[in-house]
Amino acid sequence: MFLNRYKTFKRLSLVTALFLSFFAHFYASAEDAKAAIGDPAKGKELFDNNCASCHNVHKVMVGPALKGILERRKIEWIIPWVKNPAKVIASGDPYAKKLAADFQSAGVMTGFGALKDDDIKNIMAYVKEEETKTPDNGGGGGTTPKVEVKQDTTFVNWVLGGFIVVLLAMLVALLSVMSILRKYIAQNAASLAEEDKYILEDKTDWKTITSSTGFRFTVAFLVIGLIGKTTLDSLVSIGMQQGYAPEQPIPFSHKLHAGKYKIDCNYCHTGVRIGKHANIPSSNICMNCHSQIKKDSPKLEKVRTAYKTGKPIEWVRVHNLPDLAYFNHSQHVKVAGLECQKCHGPVQEMEVIQQYAPLTMGWCINCHRETVVKAEGNKYYDNLLKLHNQVSSDPMKVKDIGGLECSKCHY
């Protein structure tokens, strides 16, 4: 038994030795290949993987632009720096200390202890090669993206207004042409054929028309109808807050965060899959990004104060069901798999958040009548589904499992 083990080990060590010599050879030959500073192709890969998140050759990002670094610093300085910048700064090196002070807000550069000297030389070779190229201005880090805040409703309003003006002008033109024509015909009345004479006598008798019952009835009907409709509309919409979009204490834009930067709703509304409320993010969540992004913006002053002192930001609540109704997010979002947009509309396009749905009982009930329960893969529904399929050939909808029961929502 032990003999067997010994043999395996011996074989193993032989193989290892073979590998070792092979690698050593490979290493040595690789060494002479790049006698000068290094191999820019390898350096590019290393740079992209390790440094590109903070450095660009031509422009300042998190760290300084690396253009001209080999003229500024010797490679003997760069290697220990990249491996452990904190140590170089602590050693009292004046250049490093000044650099650290200049980039204080970025924090100290991460150390790359795992990189070999040659790796760093390769990176520098790449930087050197890149220096000679013209900087590409497209995209890349530090640039501040421009945010569009154009409102297209004004455009629509202009078009509509233009239409109305054109139509009015046409009407006036037509009427004046008519009256000119009639005048002309009257001047040449003699030459008019007998059957066309009526044109001259064609006078509207406004008095008879206005005093007729039919006319009075129509007008009264229209006026009362209009008043009635407005009154009813406004009565119905009491307690309905669709379209409510109050100004918030911080001009927070969902269009920017959820739309342009594609931050997931769940990142901020952390309760949405675990509880009744979706929750409004606390200041520490904003600070995950705004510790670096726009960190001096006056618009974010309240966020910074809240983060420092714990004083909450007083957002204005938009959606608010009365206490008599119960609504649970996780049930709809996690269990039923509904998109937020189904109830909240295109939030990712909203500069200011607004209540999109009416949130009336009728709105809830309609959806419960139409929506098929997502039952597959959810054991809770297995028996319900079986029973439902015995009595009906329709797919199981929310109404079939008590979604219209008053006590589901009111208790």
Added chain:
Amino acid sequence: MKIVKYTLLSISFIGLVSCTKSVEDPGTEYAPAMYHSRAYEPLTQVTEEGNDYYNSNPNNPYKMNMRALPKNTIKISHFNANYYKNPEADLFFYKISKDSTGASVIATNPIPKSEAVIAEGKELYGRYCQHCHGETGKGDGEVGKVFGGVPNYAGAAKDRSESSIFYTITYGRNRMGAHGSQINVLDRWKIVHYVQTLQNQ
């Protein structure tokens, strides 16, 4: 007489119409006491004394009606030895603190690796990390490009251990902020599984 009648009518009409809401005003509510609760309720608070719907707690900082848990509270769902069969790993979370550095306390992932767990981790990663770290973990997410300094998992952060990744999610590291308040312990470990697949891609 007639004039009085008509004025009254039109006044009441205007009165009724003016109940409608506008962009800045939620409008009249049928039963306001049903919308503004005097009992404590999440996400609403009236702090001015004398208001009919005053529902603040003067004993809490800023009169908030919620409070942070006392220090060192252990949430029961975080300690569920039967599920993991590994209480050591269960309590790992409580052994690390903001001051320990990532790898200084070692723990193994209490959730066994499987296709399903990695798929779940991927979904969670998409929600909480992707906008910075990018879909494939290269640090090229939409926000990551503006934020700067997001490492490539397969590059600079390749050999981070699982407990170090867990620590990074929980307490943050250098420029990255803490995400412990957003993601529960189990989900964090699932994300760790997925990040490890990105490290080794």
